[in-house]
Amino acid sequence: MTLLEVKNLKTYFDTSKGLYKAVDGTSFDLDYGEALGLVGESGCGKTTCALSITRLLPKEGKIHGGEILLEKTDLVKLNDNEIRSRRWKDVSIIFQGSMNALNPVMKVGDQIAEAVILHEKASKKEALKRAEELFELVEMPSKRINNYPHEFSGGMKQRAMIAMALACNPKVIIGDEPTTALDVMVQAQILNLLEKLRKELKMGLILITHDLSILAETCDKIAVMYAGKIVEIGTIEDIFEKTAHPYTQRLISCFPNVGKEKILPPAIEGVPPNLLEPIKGCSFYPRCHMGIPICLEVEPESRGLGGKHFAACHRSGEVSHEQ
Amino acid sequence: MTRKMIVRKLLYAMLTILVVLVFNYILFRVLPGNPLSMMMRNPRATPETIAAVKEFYGLDQPWYLQFFTYFKHLAQGDLGISFVYKAPVADVVAQKILPTVLMVGLAEIVAIVVGIFLGIIAAWKRGTKLDVATLSFSLVTYSVPTFWLGMILVVLFSVQLKIFPTSGMFTPGKDFATTAAMLQDLFRHLALPVLTMSLVLIGQYALTMRNTLMDVLSEDYITTARAKGFRERYILKKHALPNAMLPMITIIAINIGFVVAGAIQVETIFSWPGLGRLMYEALRARDYPLLQGVFLLVTLSVVLANVLADITYSYIDPRVRN
Amino acid sequence: MKWKLRLKKLKEFGRAVAKNKMALTGAVILSIFVLVAIFGPLIVPFSTMEFGAVEDMLQPPSGKYLLGTDDMGRDILANLIHGARISLLIGAVATLISMVIGTIVGILAGYFGKRVDNVLMRFTDFFLVIPWLPLMMVLAAILGTSLWNIIFVIGITGWAGTARVVRAQTLSVKERQFVERTVSIGAGNLHIMLRHILPNVFPLVFANTVLVAAVAIVSETTLSFLGLGDPTMASWGMMLHYAFEGGATAAGAYWYYLPPGICVVLVVLSFTLLGYAFDEILNPKLRVR
Numbered sequence: 001m002t003l004l005e006v007k008n009l010k011t012y013f014d015t016s017k018g019l020y021k022a023v024d025g026t027s028f029d030l031d032y033g034e035a036l037g038l039v040g041e042s043g044c045g046k047t048t049c050a051l052s053i054t055r056l057l058p059k060e061g062k063i064h065g066g067e068i069l070l071e072k073t074d075l076v077k078l079n080d081n082e083i084r085s086r087r088w089k090d091v092s093i094i095f096q097g098s099m100n101a102l103n104p105v106m107k108v109g110d111q112i113a114e115a116v117i118l119h120e121k122a123s124k125k126e127a128l129k130r131a132e133e134l135f136e137l138v139e140m141p142s143k144r145i146n147n148y149p150h151e152f153s154g155g156m157k158q159r160a161m162i163a164m165a166l167a168c169n170p171k172v173i174i175g176d177e178p179t180t181a182l183d184v185m186v187q188a189q190i191l192n193l194l195e196k197l198r199k200e201l202k203m204g205l206i207l208i209t210h211d212l213s214i215l216a217e218t219c220d221k222i223a224v225m226y227a228g229k230i231v232e233i234g235t236i237e238d239i240f241e242k243t244a245h246p247y248t249q250r251l252i253s254c255f256p257n258v259g260k261e262k263i264l265p266p267a268i269e270g271v272p273p274n275l276l277e278p279i280k281g282c283s284f285y286p287r288c289h290m291g292i293p294i295c296l297e298v299e300p301e302s303r304g305l306g307g308k309h310f311a312a313c314h315r316s317g318e319v320s321h322e323q
Numbered sequence: 324m325t326r327k328m329i330v331r332k333l334l335y336a337m338l339t340i341l342v343v344l345v346f347n348y349i350l351f352r353v354l355p356g357n358p359l360s361m362m363m364r365n366p367r368a369t370p371e372t373i374a375a376v377k378e379f380y381g382l383d384q385p386w387y388l389q390f391f392t393y394f395k396h397l398a399q400g401d402l403g404i405s406f407v408y409k410a411p412v413a414d415v416v417a418q419k420i421l422p423t424v425l426m427v428g429l430a431e432i433v434a435i436v437v438g439i440f441l442g443i444i445a446a447w448k449r450g451t452k453l454d455v456a457t458l459s460f461s462l463v464t465y466s467v468p469t470f471w472l473g474m475i476l477v478v479l480f481s482v483q484l485k486i487f488p489t490s491g492m493f494t495p496g497k498d499f500a501t502t503a504a505m506l507q508d509l510f511r512h513l514a515l516p517v518l519t520m521s522l523v524l525i526g527q528y529a530l531t532m533r534n535t536l537m538d539v540l541s542e543d544y545i546t547t548a549r550a551k552g553f554r555e556r557y558i559l560k561k562h563a564l565p566n567a568m569l570p571m572i573t574i575i576a577i578n579i580g581f582v583v584a585g586a587i588q589v590e591t592i593f594s595w596p597g598l599g600r601l602m603y604e605a606l607r608a609r610d611y612p613l614l615q616g617v618f619l620l621v622t623l624s625v626v627l628a629n630v631l632a633d634i635t636y637s638y639i640d641p642r643v644r645n
Numbered sequence: 646m647k648w649k650l651r652l653k654k655l656k657e658f659g660r661a662v663a664k665n666k667m668a669l670t671g672a673v674i675l676s677i678f679v680l681v682a683i684f685g686p687l688i689v690p691f692s693t694m695e696f697g698a699v700e701d702m703l704q705p706p707s708g709k710y711l712l713g714t715d716d717m718g719r720d721i722l723a724n725l726i727h728g729a730r731i732s733l734l735i736g737a738v739a740t741l742i743s744m745v746i747g748t749i750v751g752i753l754a755g756y757f758g759k760r761v762d763n764v765l766m767r768f769t770d771f772f773l774v775i776p777w778l779p780l781m782m783v784l785a786a787i788l789g790t791s792l793w794n795i796i797f798v799i800g801i802t803g804w805a806g807t808a809r810v811v812r813a814q815t816l817s818v819k820e821r822q823f824v825e826r827t828v829s830i831g832a833g834n835l836h837i838m839l840r841h842i843l844p845n846v847f848p849l850v851f852a853n854t855v856l857v858a859a860v861a862i863v864s865e866t867t868l869s870f871l872g873l874g875d876p877t878m879a880s881w882g883m884m885l886h887y888a889f890e891g892g893a894t895a896a897g898a899y900w901y902y903l904p905p906g907i908c909v910v911l912v913v914l915s916f917t918l919l920g921y922a923f924d925e926i927l928n929p930k931l932r933v934r
Contacts, residue, residue, distance in 0.1 A: 054550060056546065056549055056550055084552045084553075084554065085552060086552070087549075087550055087551060087552035088550060088551045088552045089552065092550065092551075093547075093550045095543055095546065095547060095550075100542055100543040100544060101543040101544055101546070101547045102544055102547070103544040103547075103548070103562050103565075103566070104544070104566065104641070104642055105565050105566055105569070105640065105641055105642075106561075106562070106565070114551070114553075114561070115551045115552070118551070118552060118553065119552065148641040148642070150641070150642045338767070339770070339771060339774065342771055343771075343775070346771075350783060350784070350787060351787075462914065462917050462918060462921060463910070463914060465859075465913075465917055466859065466863075466910050466913035466914040466916075466917050467906075467910050467913075468863055468866050468867055468870070468885075468906065468909055468910075469867075470867065470870050470885075470889075471866075471870075471885060471902075471906040471909070471910075474885075474888075474889065474894050474902055474906070475906075477894055478894050478897075478899070478902075482894065482895060482897065489895075577773070579776070580774070580775070580776035580777055580778075583776040583778065583779060584776060584777060584778030584779075584867070587778055587779070587782075587871075588778075588867060588870075588871075591871065592889075602779065602782065603871060606782055606786055606871065606872070606873070607872055609786065614782075614783060614786065615783075617779075618779050618780075618782075618783050621776055621779050622775055622776060622779065622780075625774060625775065625776050626774055626775075629774050
């Protein structure tokens with residue numbers, strides 16, 4: 001049985017300027033103990049995608065179509081109470097730049113404990129005990145649960161956040177840029193920790209990032225998002241060795257080889273399309289170096305390239321040869 | 324918060340108080356056209372009066388000794404003699420403290436409770452009619468001069484509806500059989516001044532609370548709390564409010580200067596026998612020793628209140644505490 | 646190029662203001678009062694402000710006197726129109742003084758930092774903490790009650806908030822590269838402050854002006870009401886002073902104590918609306934959607 005299946009998800013925002021199609025027909029799946037990397041430029045819809053799963057969208061955002069099946073239950077169809085009881089219990093989120101994701105005037109231990117009390121019906125004492133265990137699990141001294149967030153360093157805050165995300169033994173953890181704003185050393189530690197925990201606890205992990213380089217060593221699968229759609233999805237090997245979308249290729253060329261010293265990556269020239277307006281043909285066409293006339297007219301469909309490798313490009317077979 | 328920080332804050336406060344005292348000295352003794360020189364040049368002043376004034380302020384001494392005399396008198400609580408009351412300023416002022424504290428204290432409590440409540444509802448029901456109404460109310464009351472609002476309320480409740488008395492603290496010449504009867508009379512007189520003061524303050528507190536809470540509600544940790552599966556009401560109570568209340572403490576402290584201004588106007592309109600009315604009277608009669616006394620007391624209280632708020636804040640906010 | 650960018654930003658701001666209902670309301674009300682203050686006294690002859698005959702004293706509105714008369718037989722409408730000019734003049738000049746002091750202190754503190762900053766900010770805090778009305782009352786009492794003294798007193802007490810805001814902005818502008826570059830070229834301090842810092846803090850100063858102006862108008866009204874206004878200049882505050890002293894509230898002379906107050910409320914409200922709208926435009930979190 002697949003743990004999580006997202007099918008043709010459409011999440012739109014109702015703005016004063018019209019319907020903003022942040023996520024427009026996205027599909028992927030995730031197995032127990034599997035890690036999926038979701039990568040793309042900022043604004044491509046990856047965070048909206050994550051928020052859609054537990055329906056944490058702001059007031060203006062609405063799921064207009066698709067299914068989100070968690071162990072065969074469609075989360076889109078649950079009522080407010082049902083989805084609330086699923087949050088954190090089934091799917092927890094490690095937020096982007098968790099500098100401010102922890103409440104500054106509440107002890108970190110209490111913030112973990114309140115989730116345990118809510119979902120596990122535990123007593124305050126049991127919940128705090130659990131918080132201590134979790135701190136040990138993320139390799140932090142258990143007595144630090146009595147500290148406030150500002151008393152932690154960036155990396156420690158992120159560890160505390162991970163401990164919190166693990167509080168109710170969720171089936172899926174979503175990390176939304178969990179290592180952005182951390183220095184490289186700490187970044188590696190956090191990623192290793194996440195990988196270790198996911199394998200030990202058999203959780204599904206979705207790692208959202210704009211930095212493809214950190215996914216290579218952490219994930220089993222990578223999905224590349226562009227303009228609200230997944231343009232390529234496949235195993236690490238598929239993505240890196242048999243690249244089948246020009247956008248993926250550009251993302252790869254944006255970071256220097258792993259292990260070498262990081263230099264400032266060259267940005268991909270051009271800007272993503274305006275998602276308020278209908279797009280004709282391929283959304284990447286204006287920035288693509290391989291465009292042919294058909295790209296302007298027909299939107300490429302996602303085509304299987306063998307195994308679990310899919311790409312949405314008219315010239316997907318030629319990409320890895322173009323260099 | 325460490326002891327060192329408290330000591331530093333207290334030192335700063337003492338410095339501010341010193342500045343207030345020196346400022347007061349300059350205001351009343353040094354500025355051209357200062358009251359002292361006016362008094363000396365008053366043709367009606369008898370030589371004895373002039374001699375007495377000269378002696379009290381040490382005017383025949385060099386300036387640094389005058390300055391010293393000023394501090395010596397202050398230290399002894401000797402603020403001179405009121406022209407109008409013909410009594411020591413300290414005694415006159417002391418009698419007026421309680422009525423002001425009673426009126427302003429009550430108004431502050433009402434305003435803080437109602438203002439915070441309104442602000443929470445407005446932020447919670449953001450964009451609804453209730454929010455717009457609170458916002459409009461706040462902006463309008465902020466724009467109304469306090470004394471004029473007092474005048475309108477007098478016309479409405481005293482002249483037209485005859486529910487509350489127009490002025491004073493007790494009905495003049497009335498003997499009260501019981502304490503309860505006296506208190507009832509007191510509260511009837513308190514109603515309009517307190518209403519005026521709190522109306523002006525409610526708007527400000529509501530607006531601040533609304534905006535602070537809106538800021539807080541857009542913070543990441545609120546999203547975290549939602550992701551954890553909590554109900555909106557719980558998130559508001561446990562996560563948003565504790566964060567939003569902290570700046571309110573500072574706002575209430577900063578606002579004390581505004582409250583003082585309001586008290587002066589309200590007491591003037593309603594003839595409330597407090598410090599504000601005393602200051603107005605001293606001003607009209609150009610009773611400079613009295614004016615100076617009230618000014619000093621009010622300014623020092625405000626400075627001290629700010630220091631207290633500052634220290635309280637640092638005890639409550641964990642980010643400052645450590 | 647730089648000016649073009651600034652002009653573009655200004656246009657964007659203008660469009661945002663035009664779209665904002667609050668800002669638009671505020672701007673319209675304010676414009677009406679400014680027009681009345683400028684042209685009103687030219688249309689309404691001054692003679693209507695002279696003391697009237699006994700039978701004209703404290704008369705309710707009528708065909709002869711649209712808004713009635715005060716207790717000295719003067720036409721209230723005429724008084725109101727002349728009062729607009731005085732009240733707005735006091736408000737405008739006092740605000741200007743506050744803004745100039747606040748901007749200078751803020752820029753100096755932020756630009757030089759260290760000890761200059763420390764001393765100036767202590768001084769600013771002192772003015773922030775000290776209760777403004779008692780200070781104004783004492784200053785006005787000592788300096789005497791003339792139009793320019795009132796302006797001076799209001800201006801000198803209202804700059805502290807602006808100084809704080811400008812200082813913070815100066816600090817952030819100073820961090821930007823072009824200032825560093827100008828410093829390395831060897832430009833003088835004054836040159837940098839005038840040519841690089843000032844233009845960058847100006848939008849903020851402008852947004853702050855409306856709030857200071859609101860306080861200045863209320864201050865003038867309050868001081869005049871407390872008997873510290875210029876007796877020869879009939880501002881709205883002076884009118885309310887005479888109304889209160891003359892017992893207009895007890896006499897039920899609503900046409901006497903209402904109009905000046907309403908005018909003050911409208912003008913202050915227009916500034917408050919503009920200020921709130923500017924804040925909303927600059928801080929999107931507050932927007933009512």
